[in-house]
Amino acid sequence: MSDIQLVNLVKSYGEMQAVKKISLHIKEGEFFSLLGPSGCGKSTTLRMIAGFVMPSAGRILIGSDEVTHLPPEKRDIGIVFQNYAIFPHMSVAENIAFGLKLRKKSQAEIEITVTSALRQVGLVGYEDRYQRQLSGGEQQRVALARVLVTKPRILLLDEPLSALDKALREEMKYWIKELQRTLGITTVYVTHDQDEALTMSDRIGVMQKGRLEQVGSPEDIYERPETLFVTTFIGHSNVINVTVKGRDNGKTVVSFGANTILARALEGEVAPGSAAKLVVRPENVVIGRTGEGLPATVLTENYQGALVRYRLSLGEQEIVVERQNQSNVSRFAPGEEVGVSWDPERSEVLVA
Amino acid sequence: MYGMAVTVGSDGRVIRPAILIRIARGPAFWWLVVPAVVFFIIFFLVPTASLFALAFNKPATGVIDLSAALSIDNFIRIFTRSIYYEAIFRSIGIASLVCIVGLLLGYPLAYVIAKTSNPGRNALLMVLVLSSMQLDMVIRLYGLMVLLGDNGLINSTLLDLGLIKAPLPLMYNIFGVVVGLVQITLPFMILSLIGSITSIHPSLEEAARSLGASRARAFFSVVFPMSMPGILAGTLIVFSLAMSSYVVPALMGGWKVLVMPIHIYQQVAETGRWQFGAAIAVVLFVSGLLAITLYHLAAMRAAGGRS
Ligand SMILES: Nc1ncnc2c1ncn2[C@@H]1O[C@H](COP(=O)(O)OP(=O)(O)OP(=O)(O)O)[C@@H](O)[C@H]1O
Ligand SMILES: [Mg+2]
Numbered sequence: 001m002s003d004i005q006l007v008n009l010v011k012s013y014g015e016m017q018a019v020k021k022i023s024l025h026i027k028e029g030e031f032f033s034l035l036g037p038s039g040c041g042k043s044t045t046l047r048m049i050a051g052f053v054m055p056s057a058g059r060i061l062i063g064s065d066e067v068t069h070l071p072p073e074k075r076d077i078g079i080v081f082q083n084y085a086i087f088p089h090m091s092v093a094e095n096i097a098f099g100l101k102l103r104k105k106s107q108a109e110i111e112i113t114v115t116s117a118l119r120q121v122g123l124v125g126y127e128d129r130y131q132r133q134l135s136g137g138e139q140q141r142v143a144l145a146r147v148l149v150t151k152p153r154i155l156l157l158d159e160p161l162s163a164l165d166k167a168l169r170e171e172m173k174y175w176i177k178e179l180q181r182t183l184g185i186t187t188v189y190v191t192h193d194q195d196e197a198l199t200m201s202d203r204i205g206v207m208q209k210g211r212l213e214q215v216g217s218p219e220d221i222y223e224r225p226e227t228l229f230v231t232t233f234i235g236h237s238n239v240i241n242v243t244v245k246g247r248d249n250g251k252t253v254v255s256f257g258a259n260t261i262l263a264r265a266l267e268g269e270v271a272p273g274s275a276a277k278l279v280v281r282p283e284n285v286v287i288g289r290t291g292e293g294l295p296a297t298v299l300t301e302n303y304q305g306a307l308v309r310y311r312l313s314l315g316e317q318e319i320v321v322e323r324q325n326q327s328n329v330s331r332f333a334p335g336e337e338v339g340v341s342w343d344p345e346r347s348e349v350l351v352a
Numbered sequence: 353m354y355g356m357a358v359t360v361g362s363d364g365r366v367i368r369p370a371i372l373i374r375i376a377r378g379p380a381f382w383w384l385v386v387p388a389v390v391f392f393i394i395f396f397l398v399p400t401a402s403l404f405a406l407a408f409n410k411p412a413t414g415v416i417d418l419s420a421a422l423s424i425d426n427f428i429r430i431f432t433r434s435i436y437y438e439a440i441f442r443s444i445g446i447a448s449l450v451c452i453v454g455l456l457l458g459y460p461l462a463y464v465i466a467k468t469s470n471p472g473r474n475a476l477l478m479v480l481v482l483s484s485m486q487l488d489m490v491i492r493l494y495g496l497m498v499l500l501g502d503n504g505l506i507n508s509t510l511l512d513l514g515l516i517k518a519p520l521p522l523m524y525n526i527f528g529v530v531v532g533l534v535q536i537t538l539p540f541m542i543l544s545l546i547g548s549i550t551s552i553h554p555s556l557e558e559a560a561r562s563l564g565a566s567r568a569r570a571f572f573s574v575v576f577p578m579s580m581p582g583i584l585a586g587t588l589i590v591f592s593l594a595m596s597s598y599v600v601p602a603l604m605g606g607w608k609v610l611v612m613p614i615h616i617y618q619q620v621a622e623t624g625r626w627q628f629g630a631a632i633a634v635v636l637f638v639s640g641l642l643a644i645t646l647y648h649l650a651a652m653r654a655a656g657g658r659s
Contacts, residue, residue, distance in 0.1 A: 073564045
């Protein structure tokens with residue numbers, strides 16, 4: 001088991017830079033997710049760690065070993081692909097034994113290891129099946145077993161759940177996380193699904209256009225997004241155009257339209273008068289009667305079972321508000337005048 | 353590609369246009385085979401069957417009418433005269449050799465074409481493979497003769513350089529026939545190999561690498577066995593083409609390499625003994641079929657019934 005260090009990692013395809021100078025330290029035993037939209041360079045980064053893509057510049061260290069120029073088979077890694085890549089011409093047992101045979105284990109040891117691996121992934125009795133006789137979830141488990149028996153130093157997963165249906169995806173999400181926790185193996189998990197990243201990870205690196213936008217715990221990423229991109233990519237956020245007025249008592253004063261309000265302190269100095277974005281999550285906005293906060297008008301009410309979602313007009317702009325649908329809270333009708341407010345600490349100013 | 357557009361749904365399943373569904377479900381579906389079957393019966397089955405029937409009449413020079421007096425004299429003659437039964441083995445041997453040489457030459461090229469993602473380079477290699485098929489076989493063989501003949505390019509160059517004293521026998525022997533047959537059949541081999549190698553997802557090779565296999569090991573334990581269907585298809589096509597070829601042994605072998613099609617031609621066209629020629633054709637057909645079937649069974653057994 002090892003940590004992973006990426007130092008100024010770059011990958012260019014001709015003019016196009018798929019990965020732009022990423023530096024990152026993934027700790028030993030950590031479950032680290034690379035999260036970002038399609039084409040942001042997640043897979044390229046993972047494949048550089050695996051050794052399938054040679055970096056254009058920069059270094060990769062696994063533990064204390066520099067592996068930047070090693071071929072994949074010398075890196076002692078395990079990787080699970082989106083399509084699981086079960087060898088179709090080999091049985092489940094032969095698939096799992098593949099890495100063990102390459103390591104010249106004795107036949108007896110291989111049999112014992114394969115059996116216990118099948119027990120670990122809950123596939124006892126599947127030894128003689130072939131890939132075409134397995135469901136997606138079962139293939140996934142075989143792929144993991146095949147990797148884990150070789151005791152790799154790190155585990156790499158590239159969108160391993162995206163080919164499964166929703167119910168199975170939920171189940172596998174917890175199962176993989178649990179397995180990882182039990183083994184304590186350093187894991188890099190690539191996904192474009194924020195739910196997966198938020199529920200499974202110890203830390204998340206949010207990527208956009210080949211850059212790491214923010215690295216932090218799921219809470220950091222969700223509660224304290226550092227860039228507008230992270231804000232809008234993770235969950236839904238209201239983004240209100242504001243003007244920075246100055247500081248007050250450790251908070252930032254901003255105004256939009258006729259409203260002036262406080263928000264969480266900005267880091268660094270910002271000249272009064274600069275344009276900025278105020279970010280508030282829908283679940284953090286409180287709706288009350290007129291006078292209780294900023295004046296707003298209900299545009300639509302959208303019933304969603306456990307939640308009720310409102311679209312409001314606030315000044316010249318629109319925001320979305322979510323409320324828990326409990327019996328003791330009043331509902332609002334379209335056209336109704338209301339007041340909205342939020343905890344300044346739950347709102348963020350991002351200077352564009 | 354033209355014709356009916358095929359759309360793929362969000363779940364990856366192919367969505368068929370309504371008209372295809374209607375045809376596929378109704379009895380109309382089965383009428384689609386009629387034109388090809390009728391063509392096949394009239395222009396292949398009937399003439400071939402009558403030729404084969406002729407094989408069971410005693411030879412009568414210049415007669416091509418079927419007579420009721422059946423006999424197996426022709427077959428007895430084939431299997432008792434070494435000039436004829438040796439031709440069977442010669443034909444099978446040359447066809448097998450052509451398969452092996454074609455596979456050795458074709459596989460690396462097919463692998464590179466299948467793995468090249470650069471579209472320009474890929475197109476260039478494909479053109480290289482397919483361009484030879486644009487010319488008629490006879491023309492391509494004349495080209496080969498210019499290269500391989502006693503006064504051909506190779507021999508005259510080597511003679512001029514003083515590397516040899518007398519021209520090398522590159523033609524009018526088995527070597528020339530094999531070169532000719534490989535040249536003619538290579539595109540078929542390569543095309544069927546490309547098809548099966550392309551269908552192997554690259555992640556399979558990568559999975560093998562990540563599990564500790566070297567590039568060569570990953571190739572031999574994953575790519576090669578998985579390309580078996582292509583190897584099988586390619587060798588079967590090439591074998592059939594090589595075994596039944598008349599033009600190549602005639603031109604490149606100069607009538608000295610006596611394979612079965614040469615005998616057939618001699619019997620029919622030169623001596624007018626249709627019945628005996630037909631009998632050799634029957635033996636050619638049956639032995640080719642037999643060889644292919646045995647090969648197929650062996651390959652299936654080697655695959656362990658896995659595919
Ligand atoms: N071999 C290649 N040649 C040229 N461009 C490439 C190559 N591989 C990837 N790219 C480009 O690099 C960028 C990043 O690709 P990458 O596969 O890392 O994206 P991703 O974040 O994994 O996206 P997705 O979620 O769609 O898998 C993309 O714009 C892609 O087109
Ligand atoms: Mg990807």
